[in-house]
Amino acid sequence: MSNPQTGAAPPSGRAPSPGLSSAGSGTFAGSGSAAGSSLASGTGTGTGVGRRRTAWADGVDQLRAAATTEPGRLRIIGAVLAFLVVAFGAATAWQVTDRATAARDVVEHSQPLSADAANIYRSLADADTTAAGGFLAGGKETQATRDRYEADIAMAARLLAKASSNTSGSDTAARQIAKLNSLLPRYTGLIETARTNNRQGLPLGGAYLRYANAQMRGELLPAARELYVAETARLGEDYDSAKAWPWLALSAGVVALGALVWAQRRNYRRTNRLFNYGLLAATTASAVVLLWLAVGHSVARAGLNTSYEDGARSLNVLNEARIDALQARGDENLTLIARGAVVTKDQQDFYEVGYRTGMKDLAGAGRGDAAAADGKLGSALALADDDAGRRPVQEAVETVRQWQARHAEARAADDQGDYDRALAMVIGGDTATGQSFDRVDTQLARALDHEQQQLRRAADDGRGALTGLVTGAVVLALLGATGAVLGIGRRLSEYR
């Protein structure tokens, strides 16, 4: 609506709408503006001079006046059609960009952050387990054990720094990162004190180790778990926004198509001409965009669904399983370190109870060969959708059973007072429970790696389905709008 025009010319109820003429002036080239001026001079009657009216009221009056003649009506129809098609294109471009961004965030941002959080969680649990193992070996602690502990702590610290610079918005995540940052140095301090006392032959070392372990399981691991849950929730949100149907674009498409069909039907009724090529082109372009949008989004959605169902959920369960295995191993070590210094309310060894809880969570209550469905490994097996995913989990189940059998032997030896044999069965060579645990951990790492790749591939496939849709929608919408305007312009030219 251009005010200067209404201000300069006498307010005219029959003047063509400024909006219309400006919309026409771009695409109608010479003919449109010529028709506009002839119309204005032909129909202008003039109302009360000097009475000030609002631009809106002027516009409405002009539109109403224009709608009384066929060329006026045609101009309005042309403008509305062009607007609807362009709006459809714009909505498509906007909503698809939104979803593509969310899908990219899944793959490039929130999924890596969630994986990092899982790694922080795992590194901390692994550090604690490794520290207990090294402690148990006492003076014979190997360089490899020491290195593994150091690497775990370094990894956790590095990932925490990375997470704190990448985390945006989520209060929970930021709070947990701050908490972990302040607790981690305290924990490593306790471990070093435990180590120093142990090297001097003081039982106090064992008490420090138990204290450090209590800190780890009571403070650090819950915080790491919450961080993981928060990052995973964000991953879930990104999945959801990537998968959300672009309702606005779809409705705009349907409305635009409907309007085009109506316009052609009207055209046919009035002129008895079957085709208006301009409008037909606009219809085709809009239909193509709508179809592309619907199909492209469905494919992307399917890909993301696969990625989430097969990948993200499997990763979740496998990460939990790995932590369970680590905690069970840590408790197994601590049973031999604490040797009954801590008991539960019903006078059972606290750490042996912890081991059993971890194992039950990992592989279910039973001891059979199959993974119990209520264990994490059972769930992982149910979620794995191909042989490559199932194999490492099945192997892990078998190894867990072997671990349990070896653990029972070690406990029996310890209960008979044969500490040295029990120790050898827990941290000794190839037949020790430590070796079973290491294998479970490796197998679960392999399963995690596989699921990670699957998730990435499915998500990438999904994202691929949206490629070119934005550009295509914009180009086709512009073409469609041009077609609509040209098609109406062709009819208008008949009134000249």
Added chain:
Amino acid sequence: MGRPGDGDMTTRARGLRNLRAALAPVAAGVCVMAATAAVLVPVLGGGPAPRPAPYGTHSARADAAAADCTPANAAASLRPSPADGPTVDKIKERGRLIVGVDQNTYRWGYRNPATGDLEGFDIALARAIAEDILGPDPKISFRAIPTSQRIPALQKRTVDLVVRTMTINCARKRQVAFSTAYFQGGQQVLAPTNSRITGFDDSLKDKRVCTAAGSTGETRLTEERHGARVVTVPNQLDCLVRLQLGEADAVVTDNALAAAQAAQDPTVQLKGKPFTDEPYGVAVNRDDTDLVRRVNQVLEDYRQGGGESRWMAAYRKWLQADLPGISKAPEPQYSD
């Protein structure tokens, strides 16, 4: 398995128990029954299902002792005897003594991380007992048992003896038998050397005092708080961790355990005097009177020699640095 009252107890044994109940007041009857039961007692570890004799078989005298137990005579035990009874025979037959010990109490029972061996005052005594029963280089199975498992371990016969800084008192004497006292302990306060805390008194006011949950220390602190704030932990050694980390100001525990803590941290020391009387004894299943007498015999020999006794040698080696001022072993008391 093998616990009294289990369904697999033979009818004969049950009959005997009833018979014994009838004869209990008669001294002669007791003697006859003891002899019969000795034959019936299955050899521990000898059969596939070792079955302990019903409680009371051997302990008519112990029952009597427990009945008139007072804090003053609690430490009194049976007269020593070097004779082999059924329990000692069983141990000899097995060729191995099974002893319940601690592995977290420095200087008393702890695992030397350099050698992986158990060492300490309690362990030295257990070795002396094993040598006496089994001869030189005896086989010993040490089982680290938690404080709460000391009595059940004896009742279930998973161990022959418990040598684990265990205080003799009347409540425990109703459940297990004790040797004569081999150490005179008592609850004491441990605090940093530069602390203003002077002992178990009002200097504890507003201080955070750490003690093990369920310990005598906790009981005494409940009775007589002295304005202290009590911090409880699963194990007494955890108190030293709390003290070092500044989460507690003082520790209340047995002086033996407190000394073990002081031995691991030169900046803390025992404060004031022990405020309870806690004689430590070797605990044995109540039925094994022959083993009680045998252990008392070992203790007699162990104490023999005044300042040059094996007891004093062990004291000097393990305890003197942190529990100075002891010149001889506690005097034994006998109840018969």
